[in-house]
Amino acid sequence: MADSDAVRSRRKRLHAQGDHSACRRNCQVSRGSLKIAPLSPEAVESFDPSVSLRALAARLEAASVADPANSAVAKELRSTLMLLMPNPQASVDAELKLLMSELSRPVPRSETRDLAQ
Numbered sequence: 433m434a435d436s437d438a439v440r441s442r443r444k445r446l447h448a449q450g451d452h453s454a455c456r457r458n459c460q461v462s463r464g465s466l467k468i469a470p471l472s473p474e475a476v477e478s479f480d481p482s483v484s485l486r487a488l489a490a491r492l493e494a495a496s497v498a499d500p501a502n503s504a505v506a507k508e509l510r511s512t513l514m515l516l517m518p519n520p521q522a523s524v525d526a527e528l529k530l531l532m533s534e535l536s537r538p539v540p541r542s543e544t545r546d547l548a549q
């Protein structure tokens with residue numbers, strides 16, 4: 433069903449004023465079409481995933497504080513924070529690796545002589 437002239441002209445007027453609440457789907461502004469430029473070579477060079485992850489967590493935290501009922505934001509915040517938490521298994525693995533390398537280290541001559549005495 434086609435819109436009446438009154439509805440169409442109201443929509444056109446609101447759109448021109450920057451109010452896209454009455455716009456149809458084909459309005460590019462209301463869709464918030466975002467122009468994303470590629471990262472500069474310097475930005476690519478200095479890109480640090482852990483810094484980016486911390487920044488994302490901070491933005492999600494701010495969004496979650498502003499809108500505590502938004503479960504999608506809360507869920508994403510939780511999974512981002514989980515990635516930032518230190519992995520206890522990783523530190524155990526590192527300690528074991530260090531211990532194993534200590535144990536497999538050849539015993540220096542001075543120590544073997546001390547044992548012989």
Ligand SMILES: [Zn+2]
Nearest residue numbers: 447452455459
């Ligand atoms: Zn519009």
